[in-house]
Amino acid sequence: MQCPNCNAETSEMLTSCEWCGAPLVSVASSPGDAFTAPPPAGSMPPPSDASYPAHGAPVSQWPPPSAGDRPAPKPKKAWYLTPWPYAAALVIAVAVVGFLFMSGGAKGYPELVVGNQPTLLNVYTDT
């Protein structure tokens, strides 16, 4: 319904305008009419409540929610401040060193040793 005071659209279930607070005269407010159900429990107080900071003001003039209403966003940690890249690099380095060590150790020729003592292999050709 339209408020006779500010001409704003407001719910006809209310007894006063939710924008300007002016009392509303509706068909449902006459004696003997249906009982108006109270607002559900836990809901925010309507703008007609005098304690509301934007009492009587339209929606466009309602104050923005304060910082205390929302939880502060947690700052993201830079990747170089986390331990995981360094742990991964360490694992990779150990794997590479281990592989090189193992492959280096396989370059022996025990079958060419003579007399179980240091041996010189004299590789020659007849041509």
Add this chain to the structure above:
Amino acid sequence: MAPIVDGLARQYQGKVSVKNVNADTDPAAEKLGVKVVPTYIFLDSTGEVIERQDGGNPQALQQGFEKAAGR
């Protein structure tokens, strides 16, 4: 180089053995990856390569014998 190798072999007899490997017939030459002859490869008692010399250099050969004898 053959006389030099023989002389050093006699000098270090009991400390360093000498094994002749014919690059044309011995498959060990291919296993050793020999590309140049002569090549001298010093092994310790476990078969690990101590030193490898490509080409003939009497001084380097003597140093190789000394190094191998010390192992």
